[in-house]
Amino acid sequence: MAKKELMSTNARLVETVLFIENEALDMERLCSMTNLDEKSVAKAVKELSTVYEESGHGLRIKENSDSSIEFAPCSDLYDLLRSTYGRKVDRRLTRAAMETLSIVAYSQPITRKEIDNIRGVASDSIVRLLREREYIKVVGRKDVPGHPCLYGTSRKFLFEFGLKSISDLPKLSAIDSMRFNKEESGDTDNG
Helix, strand or coil: CCCCCCHHHHHHHHHHHHHHHHHHCCCCHHHHHHHCCHHHHHHHHHHHHHHHHCCCCCCCEEEEECCEEEECCHHHHHHHHHHHHCHHHHEEEECCHHHHHHHHHHCCCHHHHHHHHHHHCEEEEEEEHHHHHHCCCEEEEECCCCEEEEEEEEEEHHHCCCCCHHCCCCCCCCCHHHHHHHHHHHCCCCC
């Protein structure tokens, strides 16, 4: 007797690629990795999302604000997972680390020198700590002499702060917006 497929081959293929890659993938990359066209991948993602929602899995298909797609825990499991995978951030990070993390979150992509200019003090050790704890990551290099690293927040940052995307951050007041605006810091140096 032939076994009935619960999902199409394309949906299973997209599921496997998302699982193996273990990171958010944009449509172009999913198409490239599955050898499927964009319409087929979009249909497979929709099917996969429906299957995960209807079957009560612990994971869901998450479409990010940048249109990338990834696996994420179902939101009703966050509190249960937090004790193992996400500790209370405010207990583990100093005030200076939280300040630096907020600067990166609101001003990304940003260089270490730009962070220093906003904070008014050197941030080398704090940036290193935030990278070690995987709250921030290098997202590129600035196109200036020395090509300093550009930092941005990570998926761990979003998860531990209960954010779906960086656009879910609370809005800044006009004064705070000016403070966090790295263009007004006058920085053109390396960082």
